[in-house]
Amino acid sequence: MLCFVALFVFGALSVFSAKYRPLAARAFDCAARKITLRPCQTGLDDEIRAASIAGIMRISPPAAAFANRHFEALSVIFTLIFFASMIVALQGIANFAVYGNCNGPEGGFCIYSGLQNPAFLKTPKTSEGIVAGNLSSGITVVEFGCYICPYTKEAEEGVQRLLENYASRVAFVYKPFPLAAHKNSFEAAIAASCAGEEGKYWEYRKMLFANQSWFAQEGERAFKQAARKLNLTGFDRCYDERLVENKINATLQEGKECGIYGTPTFFVNGKAFVGQRAAEEAEAEIRRLLAEGRA
Amino acid sequence: MDAAKIRQDFPALQKSKAIYFDNACTTLKPKQVIEAQRIYYEELAGCAGRSSHSIAKKTTERFEESRRKVAKFIGCLENEVVWTKNATEALNLAVRSFDYSKRRKIVTTRLEHHSLLLPIMEMRRKEGLEIGFLPLGADGALDEEKAADAIDSKTALVAIHCATNTTGLRCPVEKIAKIAHERGAAVLVDGAQAVPHFKIDFRKMGADFLAFSGHKMLGPTGIGCLIGKADALENLETFLVGGETVEQVDIERAVFLPPPKKFEAGIQNYAGAIGMAAACEYLAKIGMENVERHEQRLAERLLEAIASVPGSTLYGAKTHKGRCALASFNIKSIKPHQVALMCDSLSGIALRSGVFCAQPAMSLLGAPQGAVRASLYIYNTEEEIGIFGETLEKISKIA
Ligand SMILES: Cc1ncc(COP(=O)(O)O)c(C=O)c1O
Numbered sequence: 001m002l003c004f005v006a007l008f009v010f011g012a013l014s015v016f017s018a019k020y021r022p023l024a025a026r027a028f029d030c031a032a033r034k035i036t037l038r039p040c041q042t043g044l045d046d047e048i049r050a051a052s053i054a055g056i057m058r059i060s061p062p063a064a065a066f067a068n069r070h071f072e073a074l075s076v077i078f079t080l081i082f083f084a085s086m087i088v089a090l091q092g093i094a095n096f097a098v099y100g101n102c103n104g105p106e107g108g109f110c111i112y113s114g115l116q117n118p119a120f121l122k123t124p125k126t127s128e129g130i131v132a133g134n135l136s137s138g139i140t141v142v143e144f145g146c147y148i149c150p151y152t153k154e155a156e157e158g159v160q161r162l163l164e165n166y167a168s169r170v171a172f173v174y175k176p177f178p179l180a181a182h183k184n185s186f187e188a189a190i191a192a193s194c195a196g197e198e199g200k201y202w203e204y205r206k207m208l209f210a211n212q213s214w215f216a217q218e219g220e221r222a223f224k225q226a227a228r229k230l231n232l233t234g235f236d237r238c239y240d241e242r243l244v245e246n247k248i249n250a251t252l253q254e255g256k257e258c259g260i261y262g263t264p265t266f267f268v269n270g271k272a273f274v275g276q277r278a279a280e281e282a283e284a285e286i287r288r289l290l291a292e293g294r295a
Numbered sequence: 296m297d298a299a300k301i302r303q304d305f306p307a308l309q310k311s312k313a314i315y316f317d318n319a320c321t322t323l324k325p326k327q328v329i330e331a332q333r334i335y336y337e338e339l340a341g342c343a344g345r346s347s348h349s350i351a352k353k354t355t356e357r358f359e360e361s362r363r364k365v366a367k368f369i370g371c372l373e374n375e376v377v378w379t380k381n382a383t384e385a386l387n388l389a390v391r392s393f394d395y396s397k398r399r400k401i402v403t404t405r406l407e408h409h410s411l412l413l414p415i416m417e418m419r420r421k422e423g424l425e426i427g428f429l430p431l432g433a434d435g436a437l438d439e440e441k442a443a444d445a446i447d448s449k450t451a452l453v454a455i456h457c458a459t460n461t462t463g464l465r466c467p468v469e470k471i472a473k474i475a476h477e478r479g480a481a482v483l484v485d486g487a488q489a490v491p492h493f494k495i496d497f498r499k500m501g502a503d504f505l506a507f508s509g510h511k512m513l514g515p516t517g518i519g520c521l522i523g524k525a526d527a528l529e530n531l532e533t534f535l536v537g538g539e540t541v542e543q544v545d546i547e548r549a550v551f552l553p554p555p556k557k558f559e560a561g562i563q564n565y566a567g568a569i570g571m572a573a574a575c576e577y578l579a580k581i582g583m584e585n586v587e588r589h590e591q592r593l594a595e596r597l598l599e600a601i602a603s604v605p606g607s608t609l610y611g612a613k614t615h616k617g618r619c620a621l622a623s624f625n626i627k628s629i630k631p632h633q634v635a636l637m638c639d640s641l642s643g644i645a646l647r648s649g650v651f652c653a654q655p656a657m658s659l660l661g662a663p664q665g666a667v668r669a670s671l672y673i674y675n676t677e678e679e680i681g682i683f684g685e686t687l688e689k690i691s692k693i694a
Contacts, residue, residue, distance in 0.1 A: 043632070050636030053693060057641065061692060068629075068693035 002048050002075050003030035005082050098180075118272040121265070122258045129175035129251050130193075130201055132163060139170040139289055141282060142267040144255045147192060147208045148182035148216045151276050152264045156209045158279025166286055175251035177263055184219045187239075189248045191223040194238035200230045296585040301325075302674045304577075314644040314679045319460050319488060319621055319651075319670035321510045324574075328513055331573035335566040342562055344539055358565050361572035362555075368575035369505070369522055370496035377521040377528065377555040378563055382487035383410040385506035385521035388558060389483045390414040390454060392532040395424060398451035398480070402427040404466075406435055406459050406656040411485045415454060425449070429471075434612040435459065435660055437466050443474050450480040457489030457500075461656045462611030463594070463621025463670065465489065472501035481527060487511055491672070492590055492619035494583035503527040509567060514574035518567030521558070528554035535560040586673055593620035593671045593680065600684035601669075604691050610660040620671035623651070623662070626687060627694040631667045634690055638667075642686040644679075 010024035023044070030044045049071060057064035067074060092102030124142055133141075143159065145152040163172060176193070178185035188208055195204030207226050208215055215222045220239070227235035238244065255265075266273045266282040269289065273281040302308045304325035308315070315323060335357070341350035343358040359373075366373045379385040390401070391414055401415050405428055418424045427450065430441040446453055453475040458465045472482045483504040489495060490505075491512035497505055504527060509518040523531070533540070533551060537560035542550040551557045578586065594615035601607050606627035612618075626634055635648035649665045650657040657663060669683065 046630060046632040047636055050633045051640055053633070054637045054640035057637075057689065057693070061689060065693045 003027055003045050005079050006044055006048065007031045116261045118274050120259060121272040123267055123270040124175065124254055124258050126254060127173050128254060129173045130196060131173050133167045133170050133172040135171045137170050139269055139286060140173065141170050141286065142173045142175060144175050144177040144260050144263055144265040146177055146179045146182060146185050146263040147188040148185040148212060149179055149263045153209045153212050154276050155264045155279040158283060162279065162283050169290065170286060175255060176248050177252055177255040177260055178248065179263060183216050186248065187219055187223060188215055190242060190244055191239055193244040193247055194235050195227065195230065195232055197238055197244065198232045198234060200232060203230055296581060296589050298589065298674055298676050305674055308674060312643060314642065314682060316669040316671055316675065316683065317645045317647050318672040319668065320647055321516065322491065322513050322672055323674065324515070325513055325577055327577050328515065328570045328573045332515055332566045332570040335569050339565070343565060354565055357569055358563065361568040364572035365520060365575050368579055369490065370498050371522050372525065374555055375522055375525055375528065377523065377558045378568055379519045379521055380517055381519035382485065382506045382508040385519050386411045386485060387414045388521050388534045389504045389506065389531065390418060392534045393452050393481070394530055394532065395422065395451050398449050400425040400427055400449040400451060402429060402446050402450050402453045404429045404431060404437070404455055405659045406431065406461065407456055407653065408460055408485065408487070409652045411454055412655065431659065435462055435464065436612055439467060439470055442471060446475050446478050446480055448478060450478060452481050452483055454483040456485045457495070458492065458619055459656065460488045461623055461651055461653050461660060463619040464611055465493065465617040469499070469501055476501070488619065493587055497522050509571035509574060512574055513577055515567045515570035518564050518571045523554070534558055537561050581673065589673060590620040590671070591615060593675060593677065594618050596677050596680045597622050597669060597671065600680050601687070603684065604687045606691055610662055610666055620675065621668065623666040623668045625662060625666050626691050629690065629694045631665045634667045637690050638686050641689065642682055644683055644686060
């Protein structure tokens with residue numbers, strides 16, 4: 001039984017390292033033959049069994065006795081668990097590739113996030129996006145965000161404070177990066193930009209975050225209703241004909257090129273911060289730069 | 296004899312804390328043997344016999360001196376030592392080159408190592424020879440009374456172990472040789488497991504041929520001997536032929552050299568021979584009677600240790616008398632490989648498990664699925680047996 005697991009594990013490892021190839025070959029032998037009498041050679045299964053029982057014995061002799069007496073049953077259970085968790089892990093990888101999170105669109109804790117590191121992100125090169133603050137300052141803050149993403153919403157308070165406190169000393173660029181995992185996120189980006197066409201971007205943005213889940217649920221109807229509250233006359237046409245779609249696609253593409261793997265992501269003069277607490281971290285970086293006299 | 300002092304000669308024991316109980320497979324090497332080999336590679340490194348420059352002369356001298364040393368150790372004449380690769384080659388040489396033109400039967404036992412059994416079975420397959428077996432008791436002991444009946448007037452060769460690698464028990468080869476000679480049969484003794492552990496004198500043993508390996512007696516791998524009485528060697532057919540085996544060759548006919556050269560084809564394992572001679576000297580200095588006494592004591596402790604493990608089964612006779620410090624056993628229904636691997640993993644004890652290249656022997660002894668074997672030597676101690684016993688005790692509790 002264990003030979004099959006061994007074959008799988010060593011087989012996979014031997015793709016990457018020649019060191020495991022002889023072990024994989026032995027595992028294959030063992031799995032393929034399944035012979036009971038091996039007069040002149042120890043099988044891999046014997047070795048695995050002896051090593052694991054000896055290992056358990058060092059911790060607890062009674063546990064070793066138990067494991068040895070029920071070895072066959074335990075190895076069947078172990079094998080099943082192994083392949084089941086293998087399937088879950090593969091599913092997670094697939095989700096991660098599609099949604100950027102191993103749990104799929106619902107999000108939640110994802111072990112693979114550990115593979116992602118802000119240090120590997122590339123700094124965006126253009127000032128494409130919604131611009132605010134002092135453009136001639138020496139500090140540029142870029143935010144990649146998604147209006148329907150709960151983390152972007154959580155960071156919004158920090159963004160507002162940042163704009164309030166440092167408007168005269170930093171340039172701020174917001175780059176819409178709608179995540180496919182969130183319903184209506186692309187439409188929300190279009191709606192906000194359409195509002196921006198009539199000079200009401202920040203007001204519309206505030207409404208989006210304030211009722212995020214309602215917008216996500218209702219979509220078009222909600223977007224248009226919000227526009228009417230702000231008396232935006234060209235909104236419906238802008239929204240229906242997707243006049244600003246190119247802009248959204250441009251920042252989305254740029255974000256992909258930078259390697260953005262989650263929103264919000266902030267860059268402060270090229271240094272990246274990702275996640276719920278990113279706005280505060282970005283602000284701390286701004287303070288540090290200002291103290292250094294970079295502005 | 297002081298095992299603690301002897302241990303200091305063995306670099307492998309200095310480098311690791313392992314408990315080496317696999318001496319029936321091969322032994323560790325003392326620095327004297329390693330040094331002797333080094334001398335060949337660094338200071339001689341020529342070929343013996345054929346070239347006449349001074350390096351070659353020195354090589355020839357050392358090589359032939361090594362032959363003399365081995366001859367002295369085993370109690371034969373210098374030209375009665377044929378160098379071979381190992382005991383297996385020596386056994387093949389004797390069995391396959393023996394003259395079966397008048398008598399067409401080989402008598403042996405079911406306890407033999409494959410290295411002797413298979414050449415005999417090959418002679419049956421290829422030459423149609425008959426095989427006879429000496430009667431054995433269930434514990435593997437030879438029934439001396441009935442042995443006489445098994446050796447008849449058709450028997451050309453009696454091929455038998457001196458000590459087995461499965462039980463470590465010695466067989467009364469002197470008596471068998473006497474009976475065989477009375478019936479006009481020659482005697483080949485597999486001494487692989489006896490020469491390293493007992494005081495053996497080829498002349499006293501009375502056999503015609505004796506085979507053994509260097510590596511099981513502190514010597515290098517790749518060297519062994521076939522000792523043969525001068526006339527017995529004379530009567531053997533050629534085996535491997537080639538460079539150095541001939542007096543002269545024209546295309547019609549080759550005239551072979553007298554033994555032992557007749558059997559030593561091609562460049563020889565000079566370093567191995569020099570190393571093996573050093574091993575013989577090393578053992579002679581300790582004294583083989585001291586080796587025997589030390590092993591008797593270890594054998595007694597070893598059997599006690601195994602017997603005290605609940606559910607242990609010892610294979611072969613239960614006596615430590617006439618036995619080298621070797622024992623094969625099983626513990627309850629735990630697979631022998633598992634016991635051996637766990638001993639290694641828990642206490643760093645090197646054991647052998649399986650059927651020890653003697654499958655019919657293990658079946659006869661009642662362990663067709665194999666067993667665990669502990670085989671000790673001059674550097675092993677009673678303290679090590681203590682750890683071994685404790686480890687087995689622990690392992691016995693898992694089943
Ligand atoms: C009794 C016996 N005969 C023959 C041999 C073969 O020795 P070698 O492998 O050195 O040729 C062995 C070694 O395992 C042995 O124990």
